[in-house]
Amino acid sequence: MKQATDTVIQVEGLNNSFGTNVVHEHLDLTVYRGEILGVVGGSGTGKSVLLRAIVGLLQPKAGTVRLLGEDLLTLNDAKRSQLQRRMGVLFQQGALYSSLTIQENIELALIEQAGLARADAAELSLMKIALVGLPTKAAALYPSELSGGMVKRAALARAIALDPDVLFLDEPTAGLDPISAAAFDHLLLTLRDALHLSVFLVTHDLDTLYTCCDRVAVLSQKRVLVEDTLAVVAKTEDPWIQDYFHGPRGRAVAYQQDQILAKES
16 A cells, blocks of 8 residues: 555645636545656546646645645745746647747756756756757757657756656647657656656557556546556446547557567566
């Protein structure tokens, strides 16, 4: 059984709404230290809304969010800022500053948040760029000059710039071709193990779920319908879950993974 010290994110009774539109109601979710938790759900279930509430970009209507043992919603601005430095976030589409080079995008966090001198920030940013598998020449390029896969890697380099404890990824493989998406999945596993990260991963990509995720949480009916290993989740008697995991695409990915496991054994 997991202990309290193993918990890096604990969400309890979370309510999120916009006007009369209730997105989440009495939502509970847990992320354990060192795991990659995949968060899935149909369109409109509020996957990205949940991520923003956990990282403090959205104020919930009710509930508690404990991150690394701290109650995020009750912290003052200074303490919340300190806590947020222990998180790294990769937003959809990368969200890089288009007017800055890749190196300058990463340096900005190191200078503004960590208070590093420009020379130190420059050296460290190049290390982060190399860590995510980008060539050195990419440092001087602008986001518009990169391929989709390179943009995602650059955004990941920025997300890990401050050596976070928890990494939040919002649809990191969306829009990538299968080869680039698979490479990103394996990069994520490598970084999780090397940097001892805990990862909250919003995705719709079945390949990513099977390749990367230790557990899966399914958003449905304004809450987390089930949160468990992929094998347990896939057996849940729910129409959306059955369509998602056992439809043509789900069966194909499951078969692929079975073949990979058979070759490795």
